[in-house]
Amino acid sequence: MSVQGWFATRELPDGVFLVAEPAHVNSFLVVGSERAVLIDSGLGIGRVRPVCEALTDRPVSVVNTHYHWDHVGGNEEFEDSAIHELGEKPLGEGASGEELQPYLAFIDFVTENEPAFREIDEQIFGFQADETTPRSLPEEFDPGTWRLAPCTPTRLLRDGDQIDLGGRSLRVIHTPGHTPDSICLFDERAGALFGGDTINTGAIYGHMTDSSLEAFTASTARLGEMAGDVRAVYVAHASRYQMDSRFLIEVARGFAEIGEGTAAWRDNTDLFGDPVREAYFSTFSIFLPRV
Numbered sequence: 001m002s003v004q005g006w007f008a009t010r011e012l013p014d015g016v017f018l019v020a021e022p023a024h025v026n027s028f029l030v031v032g033s034e035r036a037v038l039i040d041s042g043l044g045i046g047r048v049r050p051v052c053e054a055l056t057d058r059p060v061s062v063v064n065t066h067y068h069w070d071h072v073g074g075n076e077e078f079e080d081s082a083i084h085e086l087g088e089k090p091l092g093e094g095a096s097g098e099e100l101q102p103y104l105a106f107i108d109f110v111t112e113n114e115p116a117f118r119e120i121d122e123q124i125f126g127f128q129a130d131e132t133t134p135r136s137l138p139e140e141f142d143p144g145t146w147r148l149a150p151c152t153p154t155r156l157l158r159d160g161d162q163i164d165l166g167g168r169s170l171r172v173i174h175t176p177g178h179t180p181d182s183i184c185l186f187d188e189r190a191g192a193l194f195g196g197d198t199i200n201t202g203a204i205y206g207h208m209t210d211s212s213l214e215a216f217t218a219s220t221a222r223l224g225e226m227a228g229d230v231r232a233v234y235v236a237h238a239s240r241y242q243m244d245s246r247f248l249i250e251v252a253r254g255f256a257e258i259g260e261g262t263a264a265w266r267d268n269t270d271l272f273g274d275p276v277r278e279a280y281f282s283t284f285s286i287f288l289p290r291v
Helices: 049-053 085-091 097-125 213-225 246-260
Strands: 002-004 007-012 016-021 025-031 036-039 060-063 081-084 155-157 162-164 169-174 183-187 192-194 203-205 232-234 265-269 275-280 285-289
Touching: 025 192, 049 060, 081 085, 085 155, 169 213, 213 246, 246 275, 246 285
Parallel strands: 036 060, 060 081, 081 155, 192 232, 203 285
Antiparallel strands: 002 007, 007 016, 016 025, 025 036, 162 169, 169 183, 183 192, 265 275, 275 285
8 A cells, every 4th residue: 555645556466556546536557567557547636657657667558448537637647548449539639627627626525524524434434445535635736727638549449459568468348338438448367357437336427428328238238248257346436446246247237227117216416516317226326317
């Protein structure tokens, strides 16, 4: 375990490292014998490349699970990056201050409420660890000038492509639903699946303007069929960043229940305060647009 300002890291099995912006984004560094890849580069609030270089002496590149700004914020720190071919155009648009500013209210909300949560957690639950405990914004970060520069990937990915790290490789699984370009990455040798925003232990966002319920249902069904080959599932948001393969089946079943009309629903809001319909299950929920 290491805490480096805005980031916290933890070594996980089989040459995988969690690189967390706690309560915000979980990125993962996967190390091979010749090179390493950072799966998603986070918010761009703190510099992520030095954090990665403290964990490995291999050259590090980036693979984005999709083009949303909270997964690509550190791309400009790296010479090499890859994304599914459907993400190339939106990645090249960057993110304006107007687009990013609403997230600052969420950061303030987390920071203000963390002490109360910590007190309850220490007394009763014992959930929190260093890598899941929110922290204050870095002193050098200026919220008023927060922007994400347009990025040009050096490699475009398609379903079935392999990312060779030397002694291990990551297979690209195209899983549209959250966005058209969403992918998961599967390390068959380690049985590790990196789910991006297709799989999450909190709310799965299916209500975005670029989301598709039909595609999401098909993608999660495909992942559920892979469960027998998976030992660990790593997710990009929430504090439960690692699950077992059974979770893939649970999520696939949740989407199927929506299609069957048997899911339980309630009204809720997303982290920006926008209204959603929430289908809720024991270990996750699914946000869809309100009708």
